[in-house]
Amino acid sequence: xxxxxxxxxxxAAQVRSGIDRSxxxxxxxxxxxxxxxxxxxxxxxxxxxxxxxxPGFLDGYGWLTYGRTQAAHLNALVYGWGFxxxxxxxxxxxxxxxxxECKAAGIILTAGHLWNLGVSLGVLGILFGHGTGxxxxxFPVFAWPVLLISYFAIVTWSFVQFKVxxxxxxxxxxxYLLAAMIWFPWVYLTANLLLHVFPGHPVMAxxxxxxxxxxxxxxxxxxxxxxxxxxxxxxxxxxxxxSYSLAKLGFWSLAVIMPWAGMQKLTGAPIPYFIPYLGxxxxxxxxxxxxxxxxxxxxxxxxxxxxxxxxxxxxFTMAGVVGLIVMAVAAVFLNIPEKTLxxxxxxxxxxxxxxxxxxxxxxxxxxxxxxFIVPRITQREWLSxxxxxxxxxxxxxxxxxxxxxxxxxxxxxxxxxxxxxQPWQQAAADRAYPYAWATTIAWCFILFSNVFFFLHLxxxxxxxxxxxxxxxxxxxxxxxxxxxxxxxxxxxxxxxxH
Amino acid sequence: MSFRIFFFSLSASFxxxxxxxxxxxxxxxxSLEPVxxxxxxxxxxxxIAKRAGRIADGxxxxxxxxxxxxxxxxxxxxxxGNDLFRPDWGGFxxxxxxxxxxxxxxxxxxxxxxxxxxxxxxxxxxxxxxxxRVENEYAKDLSAEQWLYRFLYDSRIDPKRxxxxxxxxxxxxxxxxxxxxxxxxxxxxxxxxxMEILPSAEAKALxxxxxxxxxxxAVPASLDFSPPTEGGSKVSAKTAEAP
Numbered sequence: 001x002x003x004x005x006x007x008x009x010x011x012a013a014q015v016r017s018g019i020d021r022s023x024x025x026x027x028x029x030x031x032x033x034x035x036x037x038x039x040x041x042x043x044x045x046x047x048x049x050x051x052x053x054x055p056g057f058l059d060g061y062g063w064l065t066y067g068r069t070q071a072a073h074l075n076a077l078v079y080g081w082g083f084x085x086x087x088x089x090x091x092x093x094x095x096x097x098x099x100x101e102c103k104a105a106g107i108i109l110t111a112g113h114l115w116n117l118g119v120s121l122g123v124l125g126i127l128f129g130h131g132t133g134x135x136x137x138x139f140p141v142f143a144w145p146v147l148l149i150s151y152f153a154i155v156t157w158s159f160v161q162f163k164v165x166x167x168x169x170x171x172x173x174x175x176y177l178l179a180a181m182i183w184f185p186w187v188y189l190t191a192n193l194l195l196h197v198f199p200g201h202p203v204m205a206x207x208x209x210x211x212x213x214x215x216x217x218x219x220x221x222x223x224x225x226x227x228x229x230x231x232x233x234x235x236x237x238x239x240x241x242x243s244y245s246l247a248k249l250g251f252w253s254l255a256v257i258m259p260w261a262g263m264q265k266l267t268g269a270p271i272p273y274f275i276p277y278l279g280x281x282x283x284x285x286x287x288x289x290x291x292x293x294x295x296x297x298x299x300x301x302x303x304x305x306x307x308x309x310x311x312x313x314x315x316f317t318m319a320g321v322v323g324l325i326v327m328a329v330a331a332v333f334l335n336i337p338e339k340t341l342x343x344x345x346x347x348x349x350x351x352x353x354x355x356x357x358x359x360x361x362x363x364x365x366x367x368x369x370x371x372f373i374v375p376r377i378t379q380r381e382w383l384s385x386x387x388x389x390x391x392x393x394x395x396x397x398x399x400x401x402x403x404x405x406x407x408x409x410x411x412x413x414x415x416x417x418x419x420x421x422q423p424w425q426q427a428a429a430d431r432a433y434p435y436a437w438a439t440t441i442a443w444c445f446i447l448f449s450n451v452f453f454f455l456h457l458x459x460x461x462x463x464x465x466x467x468x469x470x471x472x473x474x475x476x477x478x479x480x481x482x483x484x485x486x487x488x489x490x491x492x493x494x495x496x497x498h
Numbered sequence: 499m500s501f502r503i504f505f506f507s508l509s510a511s512f513x514x515x516x517x518x519x520x521x522x523x524x525x526x527x528x529s530l531e532p533v534x535x536x537x538x539x540x541x542x543x544x545x546i547a548k549r550a551g552r553i554a555d556g557x558x559x560x561x562x563x564x565x566x567x568x569x570x571x572x573x574x575x576x577x578x579g580n581d582l583f584r585p586d587w588g589g590f591x592x593x594x595x596x597x598x599x600x601x602x603x604x605x606x607x608x609x610x611x612x613x614x615x616x617x618x619x620x621x622x623x624x625x626x627x628x629x630x631r632v633e634n635e636y637a638k639d640l641s642a643e644q645w646l647y648r649f650l651y652d653s654r655i656d657p658k659r660x661x662x663x664x665x666x667x668x669x670x671x672x673x674x675x676x677x678x679x680x681x682x683x684x685x686x687x688x689x690x691x692x693m694e695i696l697p698s699a700e701a702k703a704l705x706x707x708x709x710x711x712x713x714x715x716a717v718p719a720s721l722d723f724s725p726p727t728e729g730g731s732k733v734s735a736k737t738a739e740a741p
Contacts, residue, residue, distance in 0.1 A: 052621065055654070055663040062669035067564015133561015135618050162501070170499070178501075179508055186512065194524055195613070201527035202614035203605055208520060209613075219512075255508055259515035268574025268581075269616050270605035271527070275519050276578075342579040346570050346620040417620055420583035424623045425661060432621060 015099055016376075022101040023092055024377045026108040030088030031370055032461050033116055035454055037080025038363075040123070042447040044073035049443055052436035063127040071138040072126045074354070078136060078216065079119045079147065082358060085366040086224045087112070087154050090177055092373055093231055094158035097174050098165035104157045111153030118146035134195060134209045136216065144192045148185065155181050172247040176227035179255060183219040187212060207266050207275065214262025214279070217357045218286065223254065225324075225365040226293050229317050232368055233300040236314045237307050242299035250292035257285045264335055267345055276337075283335045290328035294321050310473040312388045313372035319396065320364030326403055327356045333407065343414025348435060352406020359446070360399045367391070367453070374457070375472075380465025382472040387452045389474060394449030401442035409435030530605060535718045545606065545718045549710045553610040556707020559700050560615055563667070569625045570617030571711065575602045575723065586631050587624050589713045601713060604721045622664060629712040640686060646705045647671075647685045647697050655687065670701040 048070040050057045058064045095102050102108070122139030125131065131138040139147075162178065191212035195205055234241050241247060260282035267276040301308050301318055308314050330353055334344040344350065371388065375381050382388060409432065416428040459465065466472070536542040560566070573581045573588035582600055585591040589599035603626060608614040617624075629642075637645035648655060651671055653664035671685060676694050684694040697705070 051665065052663060055665060060666045060668040065563060065667070065669070066665045067567055068562075070567050071564050129562045131562050131564070132613075133558070133564075133566060133615060134613055135566070175504065178504070182505070182508060183512060186516070190516065190520060194520070199612050200524045201530065201605065202608040202611045203616070204524050204527040205612070206614040206616040208524070210616075211520060252507075252511075255511045259512045260519060263519060265618070266572075266616060268578030268602070269572045269614075270603055270607075272523050275523060278519060338577060342574070345574075345579070346617065348619060348621075350618055418580045420580045424584075425659075428623075429621065429663065430661060 016096065018101050019092075019095045019099070020377045020379075022103070022105060023095055026102070026105050026112060027088045027092050027373060027377055028461055029109055029112050030084045030091075031374065032457060033112070034081045034084030034088065035450075035457050037076050037084065037119065038450060039447075039454060041073050041076035041081055042443060042450060044069045044076060046440060046443045046447060048073050049436065049440040053433055053440065062129060068127050068129065068131065071131055071135075072123050074136060075126060075138055076119070076123050077358060079122070079139070080116075082221060082362060084112075084115070085363070085370070086180075086221070087115075089228055089366065089369045089373070090155060090181065090224065091158055092377075093173060093227060093369075094161055094177055097171055097231070098161040100161040100165060102157060102161075108154050108157065111150040115147060115150040115154070118143045118150065122147075132195075134205075136213045137191060137195065137209055141196050144188070144196070148188060148192075151185060151188075171230075172241070172244070172251065173227035173231045175251055176223040176230065179251070180220050180223040180227070183215070183223075187215040187219060203266075203270050206269070207263050207271050210265040211262035211279075213354075214265075214283070215259065217354065218254070218258035218261055221357060221362040222258075222289075222324075225320065225362045226250075226254075226297075228365050228369045229297045229321055230293070232313055232317045232365075232372055233297045236311050236372070237301055237304045239300060239303050242296050246292050246296050250289045250296065253285075253292065254289035257282050257289065261286070264337070264341060265345060265350070267337065267341060280335045280337045280341055284332050286331045287328040290324050290331075294325050294328075297321050310475050312382070312385075312392075312472065312474055313368045315368070315392060315474065316364050316371060317368030319392070320361050320366075320368060323356065323360030323364055323399070327353070327361050330356060330403070330407055334410070340411065340414075342418060344410050345414075347410040347414040347417065348432060348439075349406050349410025349414070352402060352410055355399075355402050356406060359395075360403060364395070364399075367395075370457070374460050375465065378460055378463055378465055379467075380460060380463060381468050381470065383456060383459055383464070383466055385472050385474050387456045388472070391449050391453045391456070394445050394452075398442040398445035398449065401438055401445070405435045405438045405442070409438070527605070533606075533718050533720055545721070547606040547609045548715055549610060549712075551706040551710030552703040553707055553710055554612070556703040556705075556710070557611045557613070557615065559704040560707060561613065563704075565625075566615040566617045568617075568619055568621035568664075569615075569623070570620055571607075571614065571624065571626050572603045572616050573601070573624065573626050573713070581624060584624075586635065587627055589627060590630065590634075593714070596716065599714065599716075601717060601722055604717065606721075607713075622662075625708065625711055627711065627713040629709040630714050632709065642709055643683075643705055644686055646708055647683075647701065648687060650701060650704070651685050651687055651695060667701070667704075670698050670704070671695050672698055 047058060047064065048066055051066045091102065091108060122143040125140035125143070126138050130140045132141065158177070158181065162174065191208055194200060194208050199205065230241065230247065260278050262279050263271070263275045264279035264283060267280070298318065298321055301314060308318055333340060334349050334353060335341055371382065413428060413432045413435070416431040419427045532544040534542055535545055576582055582588050582602060588601050591598055591600060593599035632645055633642045640648070650667040652666050653662040654660050673689065673693055674696055676692055680694055681696055683696060685697065687695055689695055
């Protein structure tokens with residue numbers, strides 16, 4: 001009996017390490033180049049944010065004007081970091097869950113380079129004044145076919161893996177990943193065809209861009225992050241997810257509700273009147289898929305709080321899930337028509353909400369996944385728990401500041417905008433000043449935290465990680481050593497020695 | 499659940515929303531019905547939004563430089579915000595000819611543009627009516643074009659606007675030596691001796707576009723939701739003239 005068990009365990013371990021080996025190069029490529037784009041985006045974000053309170057800063061250069069750096073900042077964050085982190089996680093997670101080795105690593109790697117080329121030319125295009133002026137779609141028109149083709153070349157293999165998987169149960173993460181992989185090209189193709197190829201009415205075009213932005217958040221980044229969290233929480237704690245029917249409810253409520261969201265950003269603009277109300281209602285109802293998933297994941301992880309605080313992957317993932325809860329509360333609070341929506345429609349709350357979604361929720365879960373995946377595919381352990389702790393806490397400080405600014409600053413700015421009997425400058429513009437300062441400081445914190453992450457990831461990429469069988473946990477090991485447990489260097493022994 | 503059922507359910511749940519809020523409104527709005535000035539008889543002329551200026555390429559420069567990140571171009575109805583109550587955003591509260599000419603944005607205001615720059619934030623004021631504001635209020639001793647050139651060159655040059663956070667668009671201007679007479683288009687700012695600041699083609703297109711943003715034309719009664727005036731009839735209906 002016991003021999004059988006150990007045989008199956010060994011076989012499963014061999015399958016897993018075969019998958020990790022087959023995906024080592026594409027996944028590391030997406031994670032490292034994504035991290036590099038995150039750095040670019042953060043620097044551009046600090047420059048843009050500084051210009052909001054110090055307009056003389058780097059003023060007068062075309063490629064550094066606010067309107068271009070801010071657009072480049074968001075596009076680099078979305079397409080450079082967000083998508084590439086998502087690609088790395090999608091192809092790895094799908095291969096692991098379908099128990100299939102990747103047979104197209106070369107094609108994926110090539111497509112990844114093509115994607116990076118598209119993003120690089122797109123960001124440079126924005127900075128040198130060839131942006132389209134459509135929010136989140138600012139890349140010059142040539143970029144979208146390049147990105148779409150590379151997208152298909154990257155994810156098609158994950159569809160194939162799902163098709164040829166061994167019979168049996170399909171896990172909730174796979175549904176989320178498949179849905180995201182289907183929704184994104186549908187949304188992206190719709191937006192680009194209706195904006196660039198078959199132009200319609202200019203106001204409807206603006207509405208489609210607003211819907212695209214919302215769909216990218218709710219129908220791509222959200223399901224990818226939820227798939228990851230639903231994988232990591234049970235995996236790291238070693239317990240099944242708390243309620244599987246709740247997970248299904250969360251998934252289908254996301255699928256049914258979220259495609260309607262987004263056009264509340266055009267309330268009062270001349271488009272059919274029902275559309276902004278539907279958009280506001282759907283965005284408010286985001287709390288249903290968000291809370292069902294978040295409660296489920298938190299309950300799963302809460303079964304072992306010690307692991308949550310010790311495991312870097314789980315700590316980041318759980319922080320991301322808390323970010324999801326904050327994001328859902330903000331979605332309810334900021335989008336009530338005729339109450340808060342008039343205040344937030346054109347204030348910094350919009351940007352703040354995007355950053356909540358992209359950083360507080362999505363990026364934190366992605367960091368969690370990276371801390372989990374990279375040791376497995378490089379077969380090295382993270383060097384230092386202190387680097388991880390610094391990354392965690394400064395990111396938390398930064399994102400909490402941005403969340404506060406998003407909610408309170410945006411409402412203050414918005415109520416100033418609505419005071420029609422006061423001069424514009426004093427009522428609305430000056431009121432944003434302290435919040436702009438806070439945003440700059442918050443971005444500096446986040447950049448500072450990520451310096452540790454970039455450094456750490458680079459060491460891992462160079463295969464300079466610890467050769468040990470002990471994972472790097474966030475507990476002080478022997479004495480003051482920041483490097484996790486000592487011993488077992490060069491894979492000399494096994495963990496059982498301790 | 500098989501992949502086939504999953505794919506069908508996913509397409510259905512997404513497709514319904516996709517059709518209802520994207521495809522059908524897109525097709526409907528692509529060919530808007532023209533609006534008549536006098537609907538009761540239906541015999542009058544069609545309403546055409548009058549705009550003059552370099553709208554298409556000016557709109558492109560506006561987008562390329564990210565103006566929409568801080569400025570909006572929409573005057574919301576009163577249920578969606580207080581934009582209409584500002585005295586000069588959606589028209590003018592005291593218009594010389596028409597009394598109160600304020601109105602909300604309508605679908606014809608963006609004629610000639612491929613993408614309506616509704617905007618994402620109001621770190622600066624709404625620009626729906628900026629053309630009229632510059633001409634009637636801001637440009638006192640300068641032409642409207644020159645006032646805008648000077649503002650784009652340095653928004654904080656006017657002491658009253660020293661807190662403005664609008665960036666300088668100096669890169670859209672060229673500093674050139676004066677040969678012969680100084681140019682009429684030179685931007686009224688202090689420069690080195692013998693030099694002048696001239697707007698580039700892009701600055702000219704942008705300023706022409708900004709000056710085309712006006713809400714000073716009477717609109718048909720069906721597009722005008724302003725409350726009746728004391729006389730009982732609508733202001734714009736009273737004074738609307740067929741073009």
